[in-house]
Amino acid sequence: MKILQNSGVPIYQQIAEQLKEEILSGKLKQGEYLPSIRGLAKDLKISVITTMKAYEQLAEEGLVTAAQGKGFYVNAQDSEMLKEQHLRKVESALLEAIAAAKIAGMQEQELVETLKTLIAMSEDA
């Protein structure tokens, strides 16, 4: 896990995002426990309350559940929700690309061609 001190994104959010990605990508599996709050704080050299807030955010989003005295474990992920999450990510990345294309004065046709080329390239790889 990478924590940036001066990125403008609160540290708890950085932790939550990275754990979320691991959960949604299936790296952290259903029923698995997240690292202990104090253990993770120690490893990341941050305060306990910051880690706690990250875990609480994940719990609020329904990704993990707190088990009294045992820590936080990963919930079963709804595959529909998972797909939805990924879809939203694709959309926001594409919107960003569209905005950048506008600034660069790219035509719609050009942008679509670029996307197609990139898809072809990643398929080759």
Added chain:
Amino acid sequence: MKDVIKGNNLKKKYKGFQLDVPELHIPKGFATALIGENGAGKTTLINMLTGIRMDYKGELFYFDEQEQDVDKVKERIGYTGPGNYFLPHWNVKQVEEISSLLFETFDEEKFWDICVELGVTTERHVNGKKVNDLSDGNKVKLMLAAVLARKTDCLILDEPASPLDPLMRDKLCEIIREYLTEGNGEKSVLFSTHNISDMENVTDYAIIVEHGNVVEEGFVEDLKEKYVLVKGEAKDAKAAEKILYSFSGNAYGFEGICLAADLDKLAGMDIQVEVPTLFQISVAVMKANSTLKLH
């Protein structure tokens, strides 16, 4: 939330100074920072909590109000003070011998491990320097070694970071985190500090004291939502100054801390909002409550 230390109506009067803390809560399982100007009452408060000072009014409860036995409370708390509390002519070996007489759980081997690790002595079981001949930083390290060699449930450290170099401050943060991890919610740390930035990443709860009163306290993540750092253009500086807690402006613009709840009052201004650091929040709260006018 459980309290490792709880206080009610704590009062202490000196000439021209009064400490008055109606309610004190030091949360269990966390690191709490006591922040405030010189003379704000941090050391007075710590001395009351550690029993160094007994001439005060009010009540104190320890370990979820579960521990009543004063001797047991003292056995379970590890304290390091500003300066040094060992006799100046003792050498390191004598500090070890006396500590092991004073405290049941004092572990001699652990003491020497920590002395060598922190560089107080170069080897284990040597006489070492006299306390008086140690540098200020090494005096703090020696107190830490003696305290960490015991089995405690709470550390109370009065200004531990000040005499330490940057490397050792980093090490101190690591020591505090390790202590909390090892305790898994059962061990707590309270420290006073002027080095807020150095200690920020190990501070869970902050208590800001000004002329004897607690003027702000809370979990750091909550404080970072309660206050915001505002940056704006010079044209709005005058209007913003009235709303901001701490304010600094120049020809190009201004910046300051304000309550998130007061952001509405800045509506219409061309501002940017950031999450403040604990240092920025502390300075703003201290400035707002200080009798010194440093603007």
